[in-house]
Amino acid sequence: MNLPSHLTIENSHLMIGGCDTVQLAFTHGTPLYVTDEIRIRENFRGYLTAMSGYYPKIRVLYAAKANGNLSIMKILAQEGAGADVFSSGELHLALLSGMKPEHLLFNGSSKTEADHRLAIEKGVRVSLDSLDELAQIDRIAGEAGKIVEVSFRVNPALDVPTHPKIATGLATSKFGIPAAEITDAYAAALACKHVIPVGIHCHIGSQILEVEPFAKEAQVMMEVVEELHRMGVKFKFVDLGGGLGVAYDHNGPDAPTFSAYAGAVMPVCTSVLGRLGISPEIWIEPGRSMVCDSTLLLTKVNSVKKAHKSFVNVDAGFNLLIRPAMYDSYHEVLIANRADEKPAGTYTVTGPICETGDILAHDRQLPAVMAGDLVAVLDAGAYGYSMASQYNGRGRCGEVLVKQGKAELMRRAETLDDLMAALITPSWLQ
Numbered sequence: 551m552n553l554p555s556h557l558t559i560e561n562s563h564l565m566i567g568g569c570d571t572v573q574l575a576f577t578h579g580t581p582l583y584v585t586d587e588i589r590i591r592e593n594f595r596g597y598l599t600a601m602s603g604y605y606p607k608i609r610v611l612y613a614a615k616a617n618g619n620l621s622i623m624k625i626l627a628q629e630g631a632g633a634d635v636f637s638s639g640e641l642h643l644a645l646l647s648g649m650k651p652e653h654l655l656f657n658g659s660s661k662t663e664a665d666h667r668l669a670i671e672k673g674v675r676v677s678l679d680s681l682d683e684l685a686q687i688d689r690i691a692g693e694a695g696k697i698v699e700v701s702f703r704v705n706p707a708l709d710v711p712t713h714p715k716i717a718t719g720l721a722t723s724k725f726g727i728p729a730a731e732i733t734d735a736y737a738a739a740l741a742c743k744h745v746i747p748v749g750i751h752c753h754i755g756s757q758i759l760e761v762e763p764f765a766k767e768a769q770v771m772m773e774v775v776e777e778l779h780r781m782g783v784k785f786k787f788v789d790l791g792g793g794l795g796v797a798y799d800h801n802g803p804d805a806p807t808f809s810a811y812a813g814a815v816m817p818v819c820t821s822v823l824g825r826l827g828i829s830p831e832i833w834i835e836p837g838r839s840m841v842c843d844s845t846l847l848l849t850k851v852n853s854v855k856k857a858h859k860s861f862v863n864v865d866a867g868f869n870l871l872i873r874p875a876m877y878d879s880y881h882e883v884l885i886a887n888r889a890d891e892k893p894a895g896t897y898t899v900t901g902p903i904c905e906t907g908d909i910l911a912h913d914r915q916l917p918a919v920m921a922g923d924l925v926a927v928l929d930a931g932a933y934g935y936s937m938a939s940q941y942n943g944r945g946r947c948g949e950v951l952v953k954q955g956k957a958e959l960m961r962r963a964e965t966l967d968d969l970m971a972a973l974i975t976p977s978w979l980q
């Protein structure tokens with residue numbers, strides 16, 4: 551199996567960022583998410599360098615939904631990233647991490663008045679998804695005596711090669727305003743007293759492993775930009791949305807490189823912007839490709855059972871990593887304490903949740919697995935912890951950050967008290 555450079559094998563143990571996973575599991579307990587800081591920095595710089603080769607005004611806005619740990623946000627803030635935030639909670643995290651308000655975009659198709667108020671109060675631009683949102687934010691900005699800079703999210707009606715649940719730019723998707731109606735939306739915004747349209751936003755979907763759909767998206771956006779420019783919109787940013795997919799199968803083809811992405815989208819943008827004589831910032835909002843490969847989920851084998859199949863019952867399930875259950879997605883698994891042993895059988899790795907679908911990995915070739923072994927689930931950094939729940943009365947696990955042989959907690963595991971913390975007993979039950 552091909553391993554990225556931050557994952558190595560020493561004395562049969564899987565290492566991450568120079569730290570022994572077996573030692574990490576012993577020190578911090580399992581289940582445990584472990585993230586390599588250097589890898590995140592490399593991914594960020596990969597995008598920035600590749601895109602800056604074509605155009606000077608590039609900004610990478612990390613999609614906070616992929617992994618909203620404050621330490622990860624801080625790493626990216628240090629690198630100069632902004633963020634795509636999709637809730638007041640994510641906005642709060644991004645500001646707390648040190649990201650500048652002008653480097654954030656508040657996205658969402660169903661934002662509340664409180665969301666809009668917070669964005670206005672903090673000086674954060676907002677991507678609008680309907681004319682109702684426009685009317686609402688104009689009113690709220692007026693009440694606050696402020697002017698708010700906005701974009702609209704355009705729906706490009708593009709079918710993209712990914713799981714249907716995460717394709718977001720289909721004509722039938724709930725997101726965005728159809729390209730054919732976008733000029734009306736901007737005309738309405740130009741007529742507002744407390745709103746200035748300064749950008750445009752689009753996002754076609756996640757886990758896309760080809761660059762052509764992104765080039766098509768850029769094409770649609772540039773056609774819209776040209777039309778809106780002629781209507782009088784003064785663009786400060788063009789936001790191309792999320793980034794590349796990730797090659798979860800380490801024996802399969804690689805994902806496109808950051809250079810391939812930049813090579814596909816940037817010439818489409820620069821040729822039109824150059825012709826129009828305008829130079830807005832170009833933004834992207836990658837989530838998965840920034841953090842996915844930085845992180846392992848370590849989980850202990852509670853028992854092995856030979857039944858219809860050989861089941862490896864581990865202590866992490868879809869409460870901590872829902873992607874396999876939700877999207878039938880594939881993650882590599884390794885026996886971290888015997889990482890260089892040859893496969894000896896076929897195993898299905900199952901979690902502790904009371905649901906048949908709680909399977910992390912189906913029918914994998916692994917060394918002879920025993921109770922007490924440590925399983926590492928690879929590429930768990932994106933939409934892993936951020937989609938975790940307390941289902942079945944299980945607190946979410948801890949998260950450790952590693953950097954060149956150092957390891958420290960960046961989130962502790964939840965306790966039974968945490969599970970009870972928000973509960974209130976109505977008076978008649980006390």
Ligand SMILES: Cc1ncc(COP(=O)(O)O)c(C=O)c1O
Nearest residue numbers: 613753756792793835836837838
């Ligand atoms: C609006 C928006 N921007 C950015 C992203 C990040 O996408 P990805 O993780 O595929 O880079 C998403 C998630 O799909 C999104 O909904």
Ligand SMILES: N[C@@H](CCCC[NH3+])C(=O)O
Nearest residue numbers: 615716756757873932933
């Ligand atoms: N949660 C999805 C990605 C959704 C991205 C948000 N629009 C996944 O794990 O693949």
